[in-house]
Amino acid sequence: MTGAAFDAEAEFDRQVARLIELGYPGAAGLTAEQFGETVAPLRGVAASAAAGEHDPERGRVAFVLVVTRQLVPIEETMPRTTLAGKSRPGFVDHSFEEGSLERFVATDAVHLPDPRAYLVFDVDRGEEFCGAVPVDAMGVIADRERTVLTIEEGVALLTLFPEVLVKNKCYMLGGSRCGDRRVPALWISKNAPKLGWCWERNPHTWLGMASAGGRVAAG
Incomplete structure (x- = not known):
């Protein structure tokens, strides 16, 4: 990525517009204007966060706007994901027993800003x-x-860059755990994104581990 090829503020605006298009404001109990105002302070820090490579088709992204479950529950964000060029909505796998998804929270090593x-x-x-x-x-x-990504961060990455989730290049989200040996992961099932989990000691040839350079908030 070069400065001439990448406009961080334009990319931030694109991400906000996409979330509004997908109905995030309503899911958060906000108007589109209120939602925009909530995330607007981050626009100014987007440029400073955009120092890394930006090539979504190769699985590298300069920055992603993350909306946490405090605003929109994971159960409502996953159906707003799709694979690139597809329309079937993403879903949470039934292997998450009732109420268990709420227990998958950021680990002690993850500091949400x-x-x-x-x-x-x-x-x-x-x-x-x-x-x-x-x-x-x-x-x-x-x-x-x-830092390994949380569930919300992994879903945000998929939502805003559907091309990152492809066959044999899916990813785990080790930043959210619930105190047992399960590690959340996003992969493809029934021609749609699926949020499931795998065991921390079980390798899978088609699951990597997503990570980031860090997190930043406004101010």
Whole structure:
């Protein structure tokens, strides 16, 4: 990515417009104007967060606008995802027993800069970790001083860049855990995105580990 090829503020505006188009304001109990006002302070920090590579088809994104479950529940964000060029909505797998998704929260190592909305930057879907043991992949990412993505961050990445989720290059979200051995993950099922989970010691050849350079909030 070069400065001449990437306009961070224009990209931020695109992401906000896409979320409004997908009905995020209504799901958050806000008007489109109120939603825009809520996230608008982040526009000014988008440029400083856009230092990394931006090539979504290769699974690298400069920054992503993350709307947390405090504004819109995960159960309402997943149906607003699709695969690139497809229309079938994403879904939460039934393997999440009733009430369990609420227990998958950010780990102690993950520091959310704002409880409602923020930017995650220098994002990588992490296909280099396809076939790796998840807990080992998380250790490598920590050693690199990067951070694994939470469920909300992974869903935001997919929502705004559907092209990142492709066959054999899906990704786990080790930043959200519930105290057991399950690691959330996004993959493809029934020609649509699915939020499921895998075991922290079970490798999958088609699941990498998504990560980011960090998170930033306005102010």
